[in-house]
Amino acid sequence: xxxxxxxxxxxxxxxxxxxxxxxxxxxxxxxxxxxxxxxxxxxxxxxxxxxxxxxxxxxxxxxxxxxxxxxxxxxxxxxxxxxxxxxxxxxxxxxxxxxxxxxxxxxxxxxxxxxxxxxxxxxxxxxxxxxxxxxxxxxxxxxxxxxxxxxxxxxxxxxxxxx
Numbered sequence: 176x177x178x179x180x181x182x183x184x185x186x187x188x189x190x191x192x193x194x195x196x197x198x199x200x201x202x203x204x205x206x207x208x209x210x211x212x213x214x215x216x217x218x219x220x221x222x223x224x225x226x227x228x229x230x231x232x233x234x235x236x237x238x239x240x241x242x243x244x245x246x247x248x249x250x251x252x253x254x255x256x257x258x259x260x261x262x263x264x265x266x267x268x269x270x271x272x273x274x275x276x277x278x279x280x281x282x283x284x285x286x287x288x289x290x291x292x293x294x295x296x297x298x299x300x301x302x303x304x305x306x307x308x309x310x311x312x313x314x315x316x317x318x319x320x321x322x323x324x325x326x327x328x329x330x331x332x333x334x335x336x337x338x
Contacts (some may be wrong), residue, residue, distance in 0.1 A: 269334035
C-alpha cells in the first residue's frame with residue numbers, strides 16, 4: 176500500500192472517529208444547547224468527508240465503506256443518553272465538557288494534518304480529484320478546530336476557577 180492510500184485510510188478512520196466523538200459529546204452535554212446542536216452539525220461534516228473519501232478510495236485499492244451497523248444507533252446511543260442524564264446530576268460536568276472539547280480538538284487537529292498532507296501529495300502527483308477533495312473538506316475541518324478552540328477559551332476561565 177502506498178503513502179497516498181495510507182493517508183486516505185487514516186483520514187477516513189479519523190473522520191469516522193471524530194463524527195462518533197462529536198455525537199457522543201453532544202449527547203453527554205445535551206443540556207448545553209450550543210454544544211449539543213453545533214457538535215451534531217459538525218458530525219455531519221465528518222460523515223460527509225467519510226463518504227467522499229470512500230468514493231475516491233477505489234483506485235488506491237481501498238474499500239472505505241462503513242461496515243454494516245458501524246454507525247447505527249443502538250445500545251451505545253441508549254448508554255450515552257443515560258450517561259448524559261446521570262451527568263446532569265454530577266458536580267463536575269464542566270470539567271467533563273472541557274475534557275471532551277480538548278479530545279475533539281485534538282482529533283480535528285489530527286485530521287487537519289492528514290488533509291494537509293493529502294493536499295500536498297495530491298498537488299505533487301497532479302492528482303486533481305484528491306486535491307479538490309482536500310481543498311473542499313479541509314476548510315470544514317479547520318472550522319471544527321476553531322469551534323472547539325473557541326469553546327475551550329470561553330469556558331475555561333469559569334470552569335477552572337469556579338466563577
